[in-house]
Amino acid sequence: MLTRLIYHSENISGGLEGKMMADLKNIMAASQRNNERDGITGALLFDQIWFVQILEGDREAVSTALRRIMPDPRHDAVTVMDCATVDSRLFGNWWMGFANMEGAHAPLLAKHGLGTRLDPRKMSGAVSLALALDVARTGLNRQVATEAV
Ligand SMILES: Cc1cc2nc3c(=O)[nH]c(=O)nc-3n(C[C@H](O)[C@H](O)[C@H](O)COP(=O)(O)O)c2cc1C
Numbered sequence: 001m002l003t004r005l006i007y008h009s010e011n012i013s014g015g016l017e018g019k020m021m022a023d024l025k026n027i028m029a030a031s032q033r034n035n036e037r038d039g040i041t042g043a044l045l046f047d048q049i050w051f052v053q054i055l056e057g058d059r060e061a062v063s064t065a066l067r068r069i070m071p072d073p074r075h076d077a078v079t080v081m082d083c084a085t086v087d088s089r090l091f092g093n094w095w096m097g098f099a100n101m102e103g104a105h106a107p108l109l110a111k112h113g114l115g116t117r118l119d120p121r122k123m124s125g126a127v128s129l130a131l132a133l134d135v136a137r138t139g140l141n142r143q144v145a146t147e148a149v
Contacts, residue, residue, distance in 0.1 A: 002089070003059040005066065006082040006128050008120035009051045009075040020048065023074045024098065031096035040065055041091045043132040043140055047102045047118045051075055052128050056089045082125025090133060097140025099132075108134050 013020040024046070035041065040057035053069075055062045070078045091097065099105050101118040109115060112131050114123065123131075 001059045001085050002056070002087070003062050004054065004056045004082075004084055004086045004090070004129075005062050005080065006052070006054050006125045007066070007078050007080045008123075008128075009053075009078045011046060011049055011051050011074075012076055013074050027074065028096070028098055034065070034068075035095040038065065041089050041094055041096070043091050043094060043097045043099065043136060045099050045101050045105075045118065045128075045132060045135065047100065050118050050120055052081075052118070052120050052123075052132070054091060054129065054132055056086070056091055059085075079120075081120065081123070081128060090129070091136060094136065094140055097136060099135045099140050101135075105135050105138065108138075 011020070013023040027044075031044070035057075038057065038061045040055055040061055042054040042056050044054075045052040055065055057065075066078075101109065106116065108131060109118060111134070112127055114127070114131070120128065
């Protein structure tokens with residue numbers, strides 16, 4: 001059954017710019033390798049404090065990915081925001097697209113009434129999804145460019 005799960009977590013790599021960049025590159029490489037294999041699509045929004053990730057795919061595959069992602073020491077306090085059976089994918093073009101919400105995408109936070117900084121504690125799953133779709137329309141990254149971090 002096709003499922004979409006949304007969670008947020010605390011970015012633990014945030015304090016050290018070089019480390020965060022290396023961590024993101026490794027997360028991106030693993031995501032694209034594993035997600036293509038497992039039929040998982042989605043988006044990962046981040047800043048130096050937070051991650052918000054959307055995972056779409058078969059319920060078993062999404063659950064297996066979540067069990068692998070949850071204990072990853074590069075983040076903490078994984079908190080499920082939403083999880084539902086869905087009819088179709090919304091991020092079908094992205095095994096996992098990445099977007100820095102401190103960069104060019106920051107104005108989209110204001111558009112969704114979220115102020116100037118990503119704060120997923122104040123966001124519903126529906127708002128996270130709408131934000132991520134808007135970000136995807138302007139283009140998610142497949143590689144972490146220098147300016148993306
Ligand atoms: C915020 C965050 C998001 C992640 N997203 C994914 C993902 O979508 N797919 C994935 O396979 N791994 C993801 N990872 C990495 C996993 O935690 C894990 O390191 C990786 O799946 C291990 O892959 P490997 O067994 O191929 O080395 C993520 C990690 C973090 C911290």
